[in-house]
Amino acid sequence: MVATATAGAHIDIEGVSHWFKQQDGVLQVLDHIDLRVQPGEFVALLGPSGCGKSTLLRLVAGLEPATVGRIAQDGEAITRPDPSRIVVFQDPTLYPWRNVRDNVALGLQARGLLKTQRSRVDDALALVGLADFAKSFPHQLSGGMAQRVALARALVNDPQLLVLDEPLGKLDSLTRIAMQSELVKLWQRAGFSALLVTHDVEEALFLAKRVIVLSDRPARIVAELVVDLPYPRHRNHPRLVELRHEALRHLGLDATW
Amino acid sequence: MTTAEQVLGGHLERPAPVRAQTPRATAVPASLQDAVVTGLWRTGIVAAIAWLAFGALTLYWPNKEVGFNDWTFTTELGVAALVAGVLLLAVALLGTHAGAAGRRLRPAGQWLIAAPLLLALWELLTAKLGLLPPPFFAPPQSLIDVACEDWARLGLSTAHSLRLLAHGFVLGALVGFGTGVWIGWSRIAGYWVHPVLRFLGPVPASALLPLAFFFAPSSYAAAVFLVGLATFFPVAVLTWSGVASVNKSYYDVARTLGASEWFLVRRVAIPAALPQVFVGLFMGLGASFSVLVTAEMMGVKAGLGWYLQWAQGWAAYANMYAALLVMAVLCSGLITLLFTVRDRALSWQKGTVQW
Numbered sequence A: 001m002v003a004t005a006t007a008g009a010h011i012d013i014e015g016v017s018h019w020f021k022q023q024d025g026v027l028q029v030l031d032h033i034d035l036r037v038q039p040g041e042f043v044a045l046l047g048p049s050g051c052g053k054s055t056l057l058r059l060v061a062g063l064e065p066a067t068v069g070r071i072a073q074d075g076e077a078i079t080r081p082d083p084s085r086i087v088v089f090q091d092p093t094l095y096p097w098r099n100v101r102d103n104v105a106l107g108l109q110a111r112g113l114l115k116t117q118r119s120r121v122d123d124a125l126a127l128v129g130l131a132d133f134a135k136s137f138p139h140q141l142s143g144g145m146a147q148r149v150a151l152a153r154a155l156v157n158d159p160q161l162l163v164l165d166e167p168l169g170k171l172d173s174l175t176r177i178a179m180q181s182e183l184v185k186l187w188q189r190a191g192f193s194a195l196l197v198t199h200d201v202e203e204a205l206f207l208a209k210r211v212i213v214l215s216d217r218p219a220r221i222v223a224e225l226v227v228d229l230p231y232p233r234h235r236n237h238p239r240l241v242e243l244r245h246e247a248l249r250h251l252g253l254d255a256t257w
Numbered sequence B: 001m002t003t004a005e006q007v008l009g010g011h012l013e014r015p016a017p018v019r020a021q022t023p024r025a026t027a028v029p030a031s032l033q034d035a036v037v038t039g040l041w042r043t044g045i046v047a048a049i050a051w052l053a054f055g056a057l058t059l060y061w062p063n064k065e066v067g068f069n070d071w072t073f074t075t076e077l078g079v080a081a082l083v084a085g086v087l088l089l090a091v092a093l094l095g096t097h098a099g100a101a102g103r104r105l106r107p108a109g110q111w112l113i114a115a116p117l118l119l120a121l122w123e124l125l126t127a128k129l130g131l132l133p134p135p136f137f138a139p140p141q142s143l144i145d146v147a148c149e150d151w152a153r154l155g156l157s158t159a160h161s162l163r164l165l166a167h168g169f170v171l172g173a174l175v176g177f178g179t180g181v182w183i184g185w186s187r188i189a190g191y192w193v194h195p196v197l198r199f200l201g202p203v204p205a206s207a208l209l210p211l212a213f214f215f216a217p218s219s220y221a222a223a224v225f226l227v228g229l230a231t232f233f234p235v236a237v238l239t240w241s242g243v244a245s246v247n248k249s250y251y252d253v254a255r256t257l258g259a260s261e262w263f264l265v266r267r268v269a270i271p272a273a274l275p276q277v278f279v280g281l282f283m284g285l286g287a288s289f290s291v292l293v294t295a296e297m298m299g300v301k302a303g304l305g306w307y308l309q310w311a312q313g314w315a316a317y318a319n320m321y322a323a324l325l326v327m328a329v330l331c332s333g334l335i336t337l338l339f340t341v342r343d344r345a346l347s348w349q350k351g352t353v354q355w
Helices: A053-061 A100-104 A106-110 A119-127 A143-155 A173-190 A201-207 A238-250 B004-008 B030-035 B042-060 B074-128 B140-149 B151-185 B187-200 B205-215 B219-244 B248-256 B261-298 B304-313 B317-345
Strands: A011-022 A025-037 A042-046 A068-073 A085-088 A161-165 A193-198 A210-214 A221-226
Touching: A011 A053, A025 A053, A025 A221, A042 A053, A042 A201, A053 A085, A053 A161, A053 A193, A085 A143, A085 B248, A100 A106, A100 A119, A100 A143, A106 A143, A106 B248, A106 B261, A119 A143, A143 A173, A173 A201, A193 A201, A201 A238, A210 A238, A221 A238, B042 B074, B074 B140, B140 B151, B140 B317, B151 B187, B151 B219, B151 B261, B151 B304, B151 B317, B187 B219, B205 B219, B205 B261, B219 B261, B248 B261, B261 B304, B261 B317, B304 B317
Parallel strands: A042 A193, A042 A210, A085 A161, A161 A193
Antiparallel strands: A011 A025, A011 A068, A210 A221
């Protein structure tokens, strides 16, 4: 199996603030974020769109350095991207010139491991249920299938941290519900830590052990909700409904309840 | 694992064909008759008649006297047209039994009617009525004459043109591709090379002809340089724009997966830019034809351009038409070849430009 229980990463985000350079000065997007992700924990960042949650993910992934503050993985500062932390973006961003198998093989190929570990590619495809589509090209896939390929492309690298940037945001609602359950199964099986960004309250509560509610830009942590329910969860569980009410209240959408 | 879109996403599964309700199939409507390969091929019969008529016209209508000896190969042309007509008639009457020949000819049916009509018109205006006067206009049979009398020189000229084109085009395409990737990838190269390219690139390569012949060690080297230059510019610009317009998240994905800089160039930037590169190669090939012929007319003493010039000098207009015909076949053949290569290389693409 691809995902033998690798120990999940321990992520420390300490006093992180971040500014973007713009044509007329600077724009603050993150304001003093403190967050700790325990090994194997599933944490969701919930906030209004454009609040800066995706920026926090880019910093954690090592794609950009934080202006102020420190981000560390298992005690070591994160300075650059590393295959132990894999990002799944909102768009599947599959390479259209590669078929499904070659897309999934990307990480192994980039690290020169493809020759010795080719079988892991097929394992990862089987894991997301797309073994029969190995030779298809991305334009032949539906949105949900493409996103599952992107997931396989991440999982084949045995990540210690899976960074999920609204990975289900563009899927239709039926596919999204199905994929949420799959994501939980994959996470339980593989044991990685997961950091999910979403603006879907229900999705955050369904998936995560802890939901961090962020404010409008610049993003600050306004609340932390612990979802103390076992998996698999049921969407209409009274506790989830209660938590959803609370999350919406923190987001200033109390009146819509 | 069954998920919603496996059930819902129907585009990968084809629905089972619906069985006909009645045992008797409905007769094919007349408007679709030609698409169904059965029995007689009506268009083919019309085409055969047109070819036979063209042959008869060529053979039995005497050529107009024009002061010198008669057009040679008139009989041969007429007989060839009659043979074509008979063969077509056979294919048309055999219908489905004509096999591969029938299947390949069928789509071209209307062209097979138009071609003999146009040839007949040409034959009439030149050899039969003399409305288009010699020596500036020549009838179709004169092209056969040229092919038989002068095939050695024409063939050699074609070979020379091909060699020059190959040298210049390959050189220009390689350098153009390299430059395009370089300025698309490197900030410093973009800053220094791109403005130069923008300023000097649009100058027509043939405008540099006198300069090139003056500086280059031989006229052949000068021509290679100019053909290369004509190819270089579009290839470089389009490769550059292809590399520069690659979706930035493709790089993010590869970087988070542990890709090196070299991997990003080779496995991400170049494949993503390839569709644009082929547009550049197509434009470069077109530009190189024009420079090739100009260079051959101006200084290189071989090739189809030179042949054209030479034929005109001797008022051998039939030879000129023959050379133009060869050139048309050559250029369209090369572009077809390029598109074939592209379709192979970019088979992952959907709905690309057709040639």
